[in-house]
Amino acid sequence: MNVSFADIHAAADYIGPGAIEVPLYQTEIFDIVRRSSPFGQRIKQVPATGHPSRFFEETAIPNPGSAGFVNPRSIAPVVVSPTRVERSVPLKALVSQINYNLFDVELGRQQQQFAYLQAKDLADTVSGLMVEHDVALWNGNDTSLSTPTTVQYFGVAGQIAAGGQTTTIGTTASIVDGLKSAVAQMVANNGFQVRPTAIYANPVLLDLIDREMKSEFNVVLNTDSITGGVRVKMLSTQAGDLPLIPDWSLSYTGTPGSGTAVLPAYIVTEDLIEYHWLGDPTPRIFELGLPNSLSQQYVAVKFGAVVVKGANYAHYQVLVDR
Numbered sequence: 001m002n003v004s005f006a007d008i009h010a011a012a013d014y015i016g017p018g019a020i021e022v023p024l025y026q027t028e029i030f031d032i033v034r035r036s037s038p039f040g041q042r043i044k045q046v047p048a049t050g051h052p053s054r055f056f057e058e059t060a061i062p063n064p065g066s067a068g069f070v071n072p073r074s075i076a077p078v079v080v081s082p083t084r085v086e087r088s089v090p091l092k093a094l095v096s097q098i099n100y101n102l103f104d105v106e107l108g109r110q111q112q113q114f115a116y117l118q119a120k121d122l123a124d125t126v127s128g129l130m131v132e133h134d135v136a137l138w139n140g141n142d143t144s145l146s147t148p149t150t151v152q153y154f155g156v157a158g159q160i161a162a163g164g165q166t167t168t169i170g171t172t173a174s175i176v177d178g179l180k181s182a183v184a185q186m187v188a189n190n191g192f193q194v195r196p197t198a199i200y201a202n203p204v205l206l207d208l209i210d211r212e213m214k215s216e217f218n219v220v221l222n223t224d225s226i227t228g229g230v231r232v233k234m235l236s237t238q239a240g241d242l243p244l245i246p247d248w249s250l251s252y253t254g255t256p257g258s259g260t261a262v263l264p265a266y267i268v269t270e271d272l273i274e275y276h277w278l279g280d281p282t283p284r285i286f287e288l289g290l291p292n293s294l295s296q297q298y299v300a301v302k303f304g305a306v307v308v309k310g311a312n313y314a315h316y317q318v319l320v321d322r
Helices: 102-111 117-139 156-163 175-187 203-217
Strands: 014-016 019-021 044-047 053-060 083-089 092-100 166-169 198-201 223-225 231-237 240-246 262-268 273-278 284-288 296-308 316-321
Touching (some): 083 296, 092 102, 092 117, 102 117, 156 296, 166 175, 175 316, 198 203, 203 240
Parallel strands (some): 044 273
Antiparallel strands (some): 223 231, 231 240
16 A cells, blocks of 8 residues: 655745744635626616516607697697507526535634635625626627517617717817717707716726816816715716716727727616516525535526616717727
């Protein structure tokens, strides 16, 4: 029988007279990994009506037009009717699973190190699912609400772009003027009472806005608080002071300053963006039965989808070339 022994030098940091030093670690794991974005916390969460989740949109009120004026001594009423359209949003599923090996769990308990790790890893599994959810809220690669083409969400950015409300700010044009002009056009809509509530953009684009304001007017934008006490810059527009909300999940292309970079900003009416959930608005955790491997298995599940109501009039995509 061949017997081998491990050399303690492989595990010890130092061996000397009266001393054997072995590796020890802090019991807290350094962790500042990103886990959420502000957008998903600010839009409406509503229960789905079914699959797909359905609603009606009124696109025009009864309007007799010029024919509505008649001779008061010869009244001939004009027959009118409201214009309503049926809309729907198909529900999607997000799922994530983590397994705990029984041997590793019991070994960790016996060592009495990282005692909180099992709970942390389960929470991180949910957080990872929510990061995927937050990114897909804006960037989901589906292309239609009526005829889904992928298993992802039809992202808000895609829905707004498909609505046709988009403009481009050239490399030498003012970013602030372009955003304010887009808001003014939204508010001036004579068919819908539009009041946008926020402007979302990548922090890099918001930094360019700050620099422009300092360079052109030697001023710094005012700040105000939004959800959770977070303070953000405000831009004065025809819809009032709109918060400029930095959102890391809104990516851009190219290198700003090269002339070929494109940085998107989205002027949105947040009350008209809804997440239709099934079962629960937050992820649910299910513990599966022990398989032959005796590993503990947990599955996080979330059902729902995002819909942009009024995508062709209540929201705007602004593409900034820099």
